[in-house]
Amino acid sequence: MSGQRAGKHAHLRPLDIRRGRIEMSHGGGGRAMSQLIDELFQAAFDHPALQQGDDCAVLDRPEGRLVMATDSHVVSPLFFPGGDIGSLAVHGTINDVITSGGRPLWMTVGFILEEGFPLADLKRIVDSMAAAALEAGIAIVTGDTKVVERGHGDGVFINTTGVGVVAEGLDLSGSRARPGDAVLVSGFIGDHGVAIMASRENLEFSTSIRSDSAALHGLVAAMVAAAPDVHCLRDPTRGGLAATLNEIARQSGVGVTIRESDIPVREEVDAACELLGLDPLYVANEGKMVVVCPAASADALLQAMRAHPHGRDAARIGEIVEDPNGFVEMETAFGGRRKVDWIAGEQLPRIC
Amino acid sequence: MKYINEFRDGKLARELAAAIAAEVRHDRMYRLMEFCGGHTHAISRYGLRDLVPDNIQFIHGPGCPVCVLPIGRIDSAIELARDHGVILCSYGDTLRVPASERMSLLRAKADGADIRMVYSSTDALEVARANPQREVVFFAIGFETTTPPTAVALQMAQAAGLHNFSVFCNHVLTPAAMEAILTAPETDDGGGVPLDGFIGPSHVSTVIGSRPYEPVAEKFYKPIVISGFEPLDVLQSVLMLLRRINRGEAGVENQFTRAVTREGNRKAQAVVAKAMEMRDAFEWRGLGQVAHSALRIRDEFGAFDAERKFDLPYRSVPDHKACECAAILRGVKAPQDCKVFGTACTPDNPLGSCMVSAEGACAAHYTYGRLEVERDRGQAVAAGA
Numbered sequence: 001m002s003g004q005r006a007g008k009h010a011h012l013r014p015l016d017i018r019r020g021r022i023e024m025s026h027g028g029g030g031r032a033m034s035q036l037i038d039e040l041f042q043a044a045f046d047h048p049a050l051q052q053g054d055d056c057a058v059l060d061r062p063e064g065r066l067v068m069a070t071d072s073h074v075v076s077p078l079f080f081p082g083g084d085i086g087s088l089a090v091h092g093t094i095n096d097v098i099t100s101g102g103r104p105l106w107m108t109v110g111f112i113l114e115e116g117f118p119l120a121d122l123k124r125i126v127d128s129m130a131a132a133a134l135e136a137g138i139a140i141v142t143g144d145t146k147v148v149e150r151g152h153g154d155g156v157f158i159n160t161t162g163v164g165v166v167a168e169g170l171d172l173s174g175s176r177a178r179p180g181d182a183v184l185v186s187g188f189i190g191d192h193g194v195a196i197m198a199s200r201e202n203l204e205f206s207t208s209i210r211s212d213s214a215a216l217h218g219l220v221a222a223m224v225a226a227a228p229d230v231h232c233l234r235d236p237t238r239g240g241l242a243a244t245l246n247e248i249a250r251q252s253g254v255g256v257t258i259r260e261s262d263i264p265v266r267e268e269v270d271a272a273c274e275l276l277g278l279d280p281l282y283v284a285n286e287g288k289m290v291v292v293c294p295a296a297s298a299d300a301l302l303q304a305m306r307a308h309p310h311g312r313d314a315a316r317i318g319e320i321v322e323d324p325n326g327f328v329e330m331e332t333a334f335g336g337r338r339k340v341d342w343i344a345g346e347q348l349p350r351i352c
Numbered sequence: 353m354k355y356i357n358e359f360r361d362g363k364l365a366r367e368l369a370a371a372i373a374a375e376v377r378h379d380r381m382y383r384l385m386e387f388c389g390g391h392t393h394a395i396s397r398y399g400l401r402d403l404v405p406d407n408i409q410f411i412h413g414p415g416c417p418v419c420v421l422p423i424g425r426i427d428s429a430i431e432l433a434r435d436h437g438v439i440l441c442s443y444g445d446t447l448r449v450p451a452s453e454r455m456s457l458l459r460a461k462a463d464g465a466d467i468r469m470v471y472s473s474t475d476a477l478e479v480a481r482a483n484p485q486r487e488v489v490f491f492a493i494g495f496e497t498t499t500p501p502t503a504v505a506l507q508m509a510q511a512a513g514l515h516n517f518s519v520f521c522n523h524v525l526t527p528a529a530m531e532a533i534l535t536a537p538e539t540d541d542g543g544g545v546p547l548d549g550f551i552g553p554s555h556v557s558t559v560i561g562s563r564p565y566e567p568v569a570e571k572f573y574k575p576i577v578i579s580g581f582e583p584l585d586v587l588q589s590v591l592m593l594l595r596r597i598n599r600g601e602a603g604v605e606n607q608f609t610r611a612v613t614r615e616g617n618r619k620a621q622a623v624v625a626k627a628m629e630m631r632d633a634f635e636w637r638g639l640g641q642v643a644h645s646a647l648r649i650r651d652e653f654g655a656f657d658a659e660r661k662f663d664l665p666y667r668s669v670p671d672h673k674a675c676e677c678a679a680i681l682r683g684v685k686a687p688q689d690c691k692v693f694g695t696a697c698t699p700d701n702p703l704g705s706c707m708v709s710a711e712g713a714c715a716a717h718y719t720y721g722r723l724e725v726e727r728d729r730g731q732a733v734a735a736g737a
Contacts, residue, residue, distance in 0.1 A: 336400065338396070
């Protein structure tokens with residue numbers, strides 16, 4: 001982390017995690033910032049490159065091609081059923097990295113903290129990030145902290161950048177969908193968006209739905225082992241399944257047909273969407289993959305997905321078709337057909 | 353989802369579609385206006401047009417609350433937030449409605465006005481309680497469905513002496529709009545929009561009952577079937593309308609019996625009557641000034657009336673020249689008849705109000721219905737036509 005010191009400041013009193021708050025000095029480059037890094041960040045993110053105390057991380061080059069992705073997180077509220085901004089920041093970037101079919105290795109983290117933010121909340125978030133990174137086997141190797149004046153942030157914003165490695169022979173891209181390919185999804189859609197919506201203070205709305213926030217590296221490893229010829233993976237976050245399918249259709253110059261009755265949606269999510277006037281197709285997910293693969297590989301892939309805890313409810317939901325217009329169409333459970341368009345504006349503010 | 357999925361059953365839909373096909377006479381058109389945006393949405397989302405014969409024509413009505421709000425009223429709301437420095441609370445869809453000079457509440461918010469989206473009128477009361485130093489205005493819009501919650505908020509504010517709270521009241525009335533559509537001279541021979549019947553309001557009728565439509569049905573000799581918003585409700589209502597039209601019968605019939613009675617919700621009606629009274633006239637987008645078609649806040653609640661509190665003058669503003677919203681709201685034109693539909697005017701960048709809400713005729717057609725039109729066009733191009 002820039003400005004950090006290898007030695008500890010024995011003369012300072014330890015941070016008052018219980019009652020303390022972020023002050024401007026925590027971003028000022030002085031002893032207060034150094035102490036915050038030592039006692040909070042370095043204590044949690046234990047990696048030799050980080051402990052080194054340099055402005056950068058020096059890492060050994062791995063075998064294979066490198067893959068890199070970045071993601072900024074501004075979710076509100078910061079803590080929600082099934083996760084928090086910390087775990088989300090780790091999961092989100094890992095899931096972006098592994099859409100290459102690769103394996104995540106390292107991560108950077110940048111915090112923008114608002115003056116007055118409780119240190120106890122920050123510690124909770126940092127610990128949650130550390131736990132999520134440990135579980136995913138990804139190392140947080142370098143980072144940065146900035147503090148903005150009260151009223152100029154919303155508690156905490158987090159940027160993470162992930163680096164991973166992808167094996168030779170894998171060639172995954174949103175531009176590789178071909179007519180005849182199968183479209184799969186790794187489980188129930190809409191859980192994250194509904195969980196966030198329900199935990200908003202101004203919505204008196206209670207539900208048992210938890211965010212699906214999860215790192216899917218294990219699932220993806222099993223998938224590419226079972227079907228190395230998979231054409232495309234994408235995590236359907238903002239804009240939901242509808243946005244992801246429209247992106248793939250545009251990138252590949254194809255159409256997509258999905259069947260409403262085959263799309264896994266929890267009854268509670270369906271009901272919440274009905275009540276709030278949302279469409280589950282457009283609601284965000286943070287622990288799902290949309291998959292496009294050759295039809296011949298679909299069964300093997302589904303089997304591999306269902307054998308993994310994060311893919312237990314995987315389903316084949318449709319096909320790639322020839323369509324120069326790049327439309328996504330849905331056969332409704334009612335027996336009609338309709339277009340599944342891009343989302344206009346946004347369904348929910350600040351979901352990730 | 354219990355009590356919802358039962359009304360979206362594909363097998364029952366096919367049976368109803370068969371009954372409709374059997375009832376239809378092939379020597380005539382059936383021009384049915386679905387009054388509410390909720391019906392427009394159901395027709396588009398479930399592809400109901402595919403399930404009925406071609407000579408049944410759905411004409412979209414004006415029953416989308418944000419669609420009928422005239423530009424002048426949005427301008428006033430923006431003025432409240434920008435020039436009077438109030439916290440303006442509004443329902444979500446309203447934020448995107450285009451105002452004068454390509455402004456909208458959303459753009460005013462980006463420019464620094466304090467505009468907040470709320471989910472209910474009582475949320476706006478909470479904002480007023482939490483900000484005692486600020487004036488808070490609830491931008492109240494909608495038909496009879498959203499009126500009772502506004503009336504309740506007025507009464508709660510008065511009871512609590514919450515004097516930093518007021519309501520900018522834009523509530524409008526359904527039967528008056530129906531009458532306006534039926535009397536508007538649209539055709540060459542000076543008659544109104546040619547309509548054979550109405551798929552009548554759903555949620556509105558839970559509040560006002562089916563009785564208020566009876567004079568309209570009688571005066572213009574049209575059948576009106578009060579219909580639920582689920583796709584099976586709409587199909588069944590189409591069948592009921594067809595039978596009446598074929599028998600040459602007018603009158604009001606109630607398909608939505610699980611929620612609507614003839615008298616409606618008397619408690620809600622009483623709450624509204626206590627806080628609000630009829631306006632002499634009100635401007636509707638598309639219909640112009642319509643007599644006795646909207647409500648204003650009664651003198652007893654005058655302290656909570658934003659129009660009086662901030663002395664808001666009303667300026668009528670004409671629609672964008674190329675925009676056909678007015679004709680679409682009256683049922684004279686269809687969305688695809690508009691030159692800017694899908695080009696200059698899209699849900700991401702609406703020129704006209706019908707493109708804003710998912711219930712608006714243009715937005716519904718853009719989102720769900722465009723497929724066939726564009727596919728046909730695509731094939732024509734591919735064939736070298």
